[in-house]
Amino acid sequence: MKIENSVSIITGGASGLGLATVNKFTAMGGRVAIFDMNEEAGQQLAESLGERALFVKVNVTDEAAVQAGIDQTIERFGALHVCINYAGIGNVFKTYGKNGPFPLAEFNKIVQVNLIGTFNVLRLAAEQMAKNALDDGERGVIINTASVAAYEGQMGQAAYTASKGGVVAMTLTIARDLASYGIRVNTIVPGLIHTPLFHTTQPEVIDSLAAQVLNPKRLGRPEEVAHLATCLVENGYINGECIRIDGGIRMQAK
Template sequence: MKISGKTALITGGASGLGEATVRHFHQLGARVAIFDLNADRGQQIVSELGDDRAAFYAVDITSGPAVEAAVAKVIERFGSLHICCNYAGIAPVVKTIGRDGPGDLELFSKVIQVNLIGSFNVARTAAFAMAKNETLTEDGERGVIIHTASVAAYEGQIGQAAYSASKGGIVSLTLTMARDLARNGIRVNAIAPGLIHTPMFDAFPQEVYDSLAKQPLFPVRLGQPAEVAHLAQHLVENTYMNGECVRMDAGIRMQAR
């Protein structure tokens, strides 16, 4: 599917990987709808893009009614929906047991709710809208969904019990959802990033940053959000990519800590 002239919904689009994809897809000629809770930053990005092909919506992705209402607004604004990229997520530390007792069940549940259930919530609503599209390619394609997993789905580190479980769920969800939506002409893939230089890394002490940057196999550096956005472009444009979870990690294999 060509990106130019299409409408892309991007959760977590006000920062990090989501923002990079918003900017990249917009540059390629797409209409972009940012779903995020950071209204100030989201509106700022829309202003910087500087045309009528970008819009921001303050959306809690864990709420069914909120997502359904926001997708309806996207359709009203742009006429249709073709691409959905799920980047929104959280990654607090959750251990199985702590110093004072069992791990934080409420926090574990929140991570699953945002990262896994939130992704499904947005995808199900977007897919329902995409299924109404006219076919866009000779293969009968109507839409593309891209989830965000993580290398933590395969090699979760100490303290990542909740995050790893949520991202493992994304990996398992991807092929199943692709099978569900094949009859509708909607492809589903996932990206599993490694260590990507998002704003979170800027708060680390230099020695911690340098240590992390040495871990990838090659190239020996942190990945850039723009590189993830470029992979998302490929997953949209290559019609034969379906049901896959693609690691993008420079060959890293995470250790226990």
């Protein structure tokens, strides 16, 4: 599928990996609906991109909000071809530690956003994609985002690893579910990417993290993840895959 003239929904599109992908896709001639909770940043981004972008304030765990966002996307652009799920959150609590057991509400919140929120968006996006005319055997592309924590979760990441592991585990199943509709499903599995989460991190901490990367010895760049998303959209023979983009890092226990 070509990005030029396509219509994409990108969750978490106002910052980090989502922002980089929004900029990449619009620069390639695509049209993008930015789903995010940050209304100020999302509106400013959409206004800066002009007619090719739409911002919708969407909580990915809210079925009605997601459906309304998709409806606005169709009303504005006329179709939906690509859905990329970047929206996600994290926390750090040991299963049991000096402050007691992992707070169940905190565990549930991470799973709700990262796993259930991802599924909520993609299932409603797939419903719309199924209405598209077949183009070289496909009607749509769904890309989810996991993390290397899905395979090598560190101490304190039980909720995060469970949520991202769930995204990895459901990728092939959903690809099988949607194959007859001509919709491909893949998952990007990032390692240490230099997103705004690192902006307040001390340089020596970043250097220490970069030293763990096999090659190159640096954190990844959001633009590199956006480039991978581009490849997954445009290469019609990649389906049901979870692709690491991590410089070869293998995370240690802590």
